Amino acid sequence: MGSQTATNGDRRELGVLLLSAARHQNAFAEVLASEPGVRLIAVADESDIPDWVRVENENLATQYNIPYLNDVDAGLATPGVDIVTIGSLYSRHGPLTVKSLDAGKHVLLDKQPMAMSDEECNQVAAAAEKATARGQKLSYINHTLNPPVRRAKRAIERGEIGEPRAIFASAIVTYGPGEEDPEPMSKWGLGLDPKWWSGGELIHHGAYAIGVTRFLMRSEITSVYCVLGSHFNRIHRDNGSEDLVTMSLGFANGGVATLVIARPPNSSHPSYADEFVNVIGTRGAITADWEKPSFLLCDAEAGLARREMYGRSEGTALGVLDLLRAVQNGTEPLQDAQDGLAETRVLWAGYQSAREGRVISL
């Protein structure tokens, strides 16, 4: 198992295996490659991946001058690998996580879902339990690390708004293909087509909202009601995948939450995404908004509103560094396997609720 001992600040170099570049792996690599004491070892993936993923893998390997291994087992067996970052198609998240944990590695998983079914969730849970006992870390990209969310959590823990009771969370992204006709191999198609990703916006972004809500409510989700719609993007309408989702959650503490997840593309929107959470407690209320631009340029020639990204927290980097520091310092990541699996189960309960038209109890 990869591990390190910190003695007077000295740390053994940590090796990273980049498992599949289907999504976000280039961002992981960029953050890790610039970290002192971290070395990218190789890119690896399964042999039965789509050709476009193979091309992404090869390009990433070339970019960082590291080998590309067409065999996950060979990748995991490569000497010096301590950490595995998984950026595969969602359908492979669960098995790759289990394999990596069983091989004794620390794991960073790109966003949810952690698994595609209850059975896979149980497999990941079992592997994670054993891995945790061995001192391994597992985390995933999520939005609880965003500074406004962390500030809200601290305010809640200090009792400033009393006990959280009602939450509204928005995970609405304002970029998307709209009426473009993105075929599966186009830029938008590779990013959104359910042929690759097994669903629509609920699977792409739902867990971000679920995770932040659960994090701030500080209670487990016990019931899920969910409805889906396809409206704003031709790719979603044509494929029957959702780009508008409303979830209503019930919590063990009696609290309630309502979530909206959507992708209505709007190039004039001043924010990259309308992502925020309102928490009403027994003594007050708090809002955390992590996509509101702190730098807004109003360009009279360009039009009324112009999106600027400056000052926005980079959630991917926060997630990568959170896992890396946990490994380096022997601490725990902010969100671990238990959190991830709890969110994953809610995600799939949402799809079940929408299919069956009823509330699903967890």
Place this chain on the structure above:
Amino acid sequence: MVQLAIIGNGDRAARHLAAYQQIGSINLVAGASPGATSNGIPWSTDYHKIVERDDIDTVDIVAPPAHAAEIAVAAAQAGKHVLVEYLPGCTRGEAEGVLAACHAAGVTLTQLRPERNAPLPKQYKATLAGGKLGSLRYAHSASIWSWQETDQAANRQWGSPSPVDDPGQFLLEYATGVLDLMVWFFDGNPVAQVFARECTLSDADSPSRFVSIVLFFADTSQAICEVGLTDSFAADTGIQRLTLTGMRGSVYFNDRHHDIIVGAKGTRPLIDDPITGIAASLASWQSGSALDDGANGDIGSARIALAAAESLRTGQPVEVG
């Protein structure tokens, strides 16, 4: 000059009384509510005595949901025109009964729908009507305010079930307006399914209540309505948000500039004075502008609120017929 009686108490009655003064062509003759009061006019704790007076022709009913339908029927049977903010009734049968009683008596039933005449919603409707958002697909409304003890006490005077203690009554009393607003915004798009949840917002001994209602339209458009009253906010402070998203754009109203509102530290005033909407609705009624009076026997948007209340009871989504 309309010769009017008001049946009700609490904040809602106070707003109506203030709105009458803005209109000027309403002569408030008498009133009734369980608690003794006068407002300078004859007042009774028995509404029957008021609705049967010969010197009134119209009754404005602002009583809690559990009582409003019964009062409306009595007023109609006494030959009085009926004013309500929204069609009363805790069941579909009760609501239809009000329509039937007014029709049988040959009196008008007017739903004032003050939310539709408030400045912010009117502006939103104009934006929609102007096509600036395209077809509406998503809406979110949040309205969480301080709950004054006087209003709680006024509600409790009517006995059980009370909006203070009963989640379904709370929903019918305080969420019907925003649900009607959504029906108006979505303009003919039928609601297929409604789901509602509720919780308290305060510690056990303090009355507070919150409902979150999801409207799922037949074309899979969606709307979320959150309504809450709590004693943890200072008077006249709260949270108000309204977002509409259509196929070509969005419009937002929100007070997200606050990061934290804690108890007495919140000082932000109400955005829309609710009296304005009531006064505008009364003015429209007086001018004879068409207001849906349910003459065709259709309970209209009341079915949405009733479905939401049923969803609270059953814990499951309710199909809307």
